[in-house]
Amino acid sequence: MRVLHVLPSLSYKLGGPTQVALNIVRALRDVGIDAEIATTNDDEAGLLDVPIAQRVDYEGVPVWFFPRLARLKAFIPSMGLTRWMVNHLDKYDIVHNHYLFCYAPTVAGRLAQHRQIPYISSTIGQLTPWALQQSRFKKQIYGRFIERSILNRAAAIHCTTPAEAEDARRFGISSPTLILPLGVNPALIIADAAAKLRDRYSLPTNCKIILFLSRLHEKKRPDFLLRAFAQLAPQSHGYHLLLAGSGDANYCDRLKTLTNTLNIAHSVTFTGFVSGSDKDLLLQGSNLFALPSYSENFGIAVAEALGAGLPVVVTPEVQIATDISAAQAGLVISDDLDAWSNALSQLLCDPDLSTQLGHNGQQLAAAKYSWPAIAHKLSQSYDEILTGQPLSFASRS
Structure with a gap:
């Protein structure tokens, strides 16, 4: 054929x-x-x-x-x-x-x-x-x-x-x-991924990392994530947000201006486009994955995060959100800034919950994706x- x-x-x-x-x-x-x-x-x-x-x-x-x-x-x-x-x-x-x-x-x-x-x-x-x-x-x-x-x-x-x-x-x-x-393709396991990721971006060893891995586009709403992240008081809690992806230069500039306006520029890194082993390092070394998209038919990056054992936070408009909820592999949070900030804080502050959600996500990815x-x-x-x-x-x- x-x-x-x-x-x-x-x-x-x-x-x-x-x-x-x-x-x-x-x-x-x-x-x-x-x-x-x-x-x-x-x-x-x-x-x-x-x-x-x-x-x-x-x-x-x-x-x-x-x-x-x-x-x-x-x-x-x-x-x-x-x-x-x-x-x-x-x-x-x-x-x-x-x-x-x-x-x-x-x-x-x-x-x-x-x-x-x-x-x-x-x-x-x-x-x-x-x-x-x-x-x-x-x-x-x-x-x-x-x-x-x-x-x-x-x-x-x-x-x-x-x-x-x-x-x-x-x-x-x-x-x-x-x-x-x-x-999703099974990734090669990177030994000490958490330490290597923090070394790559010159972050403290005990820093907790939120990963956004997608195009930098209005549909994906990285601006919303920046505002939710700003409410976590990242400087005092040792949190860091990695925005991994490329996008229109003007839109990226607006996002960078927003980090300054929100006073979180020191806690946000724009990695640019990543692929291959660089992407695997991000997925294996971060603490959680977040995608507050307006619309996502499947969300391949979300599935990759599940496969890597990352707990995820997504909006209901990510169409595998039903699978995520059913498998207890992450948090599905509606379009509300306070609710998103609370969800991020909950996973960052509760390692046992994060570990369980991540484990459930790996099982979901292996069985269905x-x-x-x-x-x-x-x-x-x-x-x-x-x-x-x-x-x-x-x-x-």
Whole structure:
């Protein structure tokens, strides 16, 4: 079985969806599916330094890169990618699209319809009420004339949570919805991670660290976390907040100005974008993970924190919050500054509770967010689509 995954960019600056696409394809190949990726050389403000219009190994995954024509947010048109799909899409049994409201998956969906190739669309949280309010008018037009018809002709819509499937139904999608979560890769254990992390950022050995690991974006609300953190009186309690991620330069500057306004600049470190062993060190050496996001379809960084044994504090809008509550793997706190400050303080001051929540989170991640298990289920779904069988993991709502 040959499967082509299509998305507008593999830039890590776009956050979790890039990691997801690479991990899905890698896991599928491990279970015998001939999966690869077609995308552009987009790297937000720049371009990825990759070979063009040829199949290359990129982070252990076969990828076809094509030059972007322009960058209109995530739309990212590419004539080279279009021509290649016109000439090569027939070689694949299934097309799996990632992202909505953008060029590459739209073209792939239309071509797949024309060639009668079944395709799946992953909505990656872009149909949540919050997401649909961003660039609202453009999405309404695009949805009415393009996106909704593409999704309604898909063989299936891949959703990571039941809540995401409900979002698809509210958008007017009648295609079957597959409920398959995302996975986390087991990290190599770093000996003395806590001490090494504090040494890396020149922090006291007994300092307690709150970790924010995500894009620095208004949706993720690092500004809200800074205000909640400011109420902890970090200077007197030996707390430190690490904001790990990149974002728009102007927004990052506003966050740094806010730390000065709140008088917490001495207790906040902006690490910039991290990956690989640097990210593992953050996850294994911190005391807790916090993400007060307005909207999060799955939250791959949250799942990674669970896998690393970190207790988490999240908002209900993080759609795996239900799993977290059920497993007692963290605290799910509504949009209230005092409540968030109290939740952070509770975990920082109660090591026994933090340890228990972290242990529960590791068990949750191992049981539910395993890439090999997810790849087997997705492979089974592909086979069911090709043979016309009922989908085993379809939403029953």
